[in-house]
Amino acid sequence: MNMNEYQNYHESKSHTNIEFPYNTYLCCIPVDFDQVPLHWHEELEFIVITKGCGTISVDFHSQLVSAGDIVFVRPGQLHSIEQKEHFRMEYENILLDPAMLISGEQDLCAQQFILPLLNNHIRTETFFTPALSYYSEIASCIREIDQLCDIRPKGYQLGVKGRLFQLMYLLISNQVSKKNISSARLKSLNKLKMILKYVEEHYDEPTTIDDMADLTHYSKSHFMKFFKSHMGMGFIEYLNDYRLTIAARQLVSSDESILTVASLSGFDNLSYFNRLFRRKYHTTPGAYRKKTASDE
Numbered sequence: 001m002n003m004n005e006y007q008n009y010h011e012s013k014s015h016t017n018i019e020f021p022y023n024t025y026l027c028c029i030p031v032d033f034d035q036v037p038l039h040w041h042e043e044l045e046f047i048v049i050t051k052g053c054g055t056i057s058v059d060f061h062s063q064l065v066s067a068g069d070i071v072f073v074r075p076g077q078l079h080s081i082e083q084k085e086h087f088r089m090e091y092e093n094i095l096l097d098p099a100m101l102i103s104g105e106q107d108l109c110a111q112q113f114i115l116p117l118l119n120n121h122i123r124t125e126t127f128f129t130p131a132l133s134y135y136s137e138i139a140s141c142i143r144e145i146d147q148l149c150d151i152r153p154k155g156y157q158l159g160v161k162g163r164l165f166q167l168m169y170l171l172i173s174n175q176v177s178k179k180n181i182s183s184a185r186l187k188s189l190n191k192l193k194m195i196l197k198y199v200e201e202h203y204d205e206p207t208t209i210d211d212m213a214d215l216t217h218y219s220k221s222h223f224m225k226f227f228k229s230h231m232g233m234g235f236i237e238y239l240n241d242y243r244l245t246i247a248a249r250q251l252v253s254s255d256e257s258i259l260t261v262a263s264l265s266g267f268d269n270l271s272y273f274n275r276l277f278r279r280k281y282h283t284t285p286g287a288y289r290k291k292t293a294s295d296e
Contacts, residue, residue: 020157021097022164024149028090029054029083036081038231040193044118045073046094047081048142054089055082058126059189060230065089070128070138072171074118078189078196094142101164109165113172124171134174141167191216192230203243204266209235243267244280251289258285 017023021043029035038057047056053066058079065071073079075098083089098118102110116122128135141163148156148163198215199207212235213223227235247265250256259270262285267273277285 020160021100022149022160023095024146025093025095026090027093028088029081030088034083038078038080038192039196040076040078041095042075042098043095044075044098045079045096046142047071047073048092048094050090050092052089053087054084054091056080056127057082060185061126063127065127068130068139070135070142072124072126072128074120076193077120078192092146094145096164100161101168114168117168117172122172123176124174125176132174134170137170138167141170188226188230191226195227195235199239199242203239203246204264206268207239207266239266240276241280244277247273247277247285248281248288251285252292261285 027036047065047070049065049067049069049071051067053064055062056065056071056079057063058071058073059077064084071079081089081091098114101114104110107114113122117124125132128138130136145160145163148159153159195212195216198212209220209224212227213220216223216226218226224235227238231238233241243266247261247267250261250264251258254261256264258274262270262273265273267276274285277288281288283291
């Protein structure tokens with residue numbers, strides 16, 4: 001699993017292949033990373049827990065998951081994955097472009113079922129556990145897709161798409177009663193997505209609490225309270241952590257000087273950057289670059 005795939009909190013990078021937009025990543029927390037921060041993307045996602053346990057949050061709803069559980073994440077939903085205490089969790093992350101399930105504007109299945117499902121107009125469970133009556137059928141579809149992708153016989157893409165449609169059928173035929181999302185909760189989700197996207201696009205620019213309050217049309221104090229209540233940290237702490245993640249990536253992928261890396265990541269003070277970097281990664285930027293290069 002390439003760590004780059006998860007570090008943007010709104011993931012604009014495509015995870016999938018243009019010709020056949022279906023990808024699987026095998027991940028482990030805390031081996032690959034200590035957490036997958038709150039983020040969102042336009043792909044449809046299934047998270048299949050294979051070993052251990054952890055915590056997954058989808059649109060502000062957090063749940064403890066363990067081996068065998070399957071999590072369904074619609075396009076645009078905010079979600080995160082965190083380690084539970086000292087436990088290790090291995091999981092399979094499946095990402096696919098919803099377009100591969102849609103034939104065109106006249107596609108009845110897409111218009112009546114797939115699109116309403118993806119847009120959350122058809123409600124389903126988000127967390128699938130072995131206690132559900134149809135769990136084994138869902139798990140079987142995913143297992144058969146994995147086998148096809150491992151062996152890749154001629155025409156395996158047809159088999160994958162067929163089982164994906166079967167999976168969509170199982171979700172739709174077992175839809176749950178519709179519960180309207182409160183306007184306040186929907187507003188909070190949209191505001192948070194706006195903030196995360198702004199940071200992704202402007203992390204290298206000077207950004208203040210006042211800027212974010214203006215962006216969200218909140219007062220400064222309300223913005224700070226709103227952000228901390230949903231993210232568990234203050235905005236400046238989050239912004240610096242995001243910038244440090246970008247800096248760590250640039251240290252490994254480029255030969256730019258540490259001063260340049262700090263500047264490109266949004267830090268205009270080298271000593272401040274070095275201090276924060278050491279606090280997060282427990283080493284200096286130079287030592288981090290050397291160690292990562294030697295590990296590869």
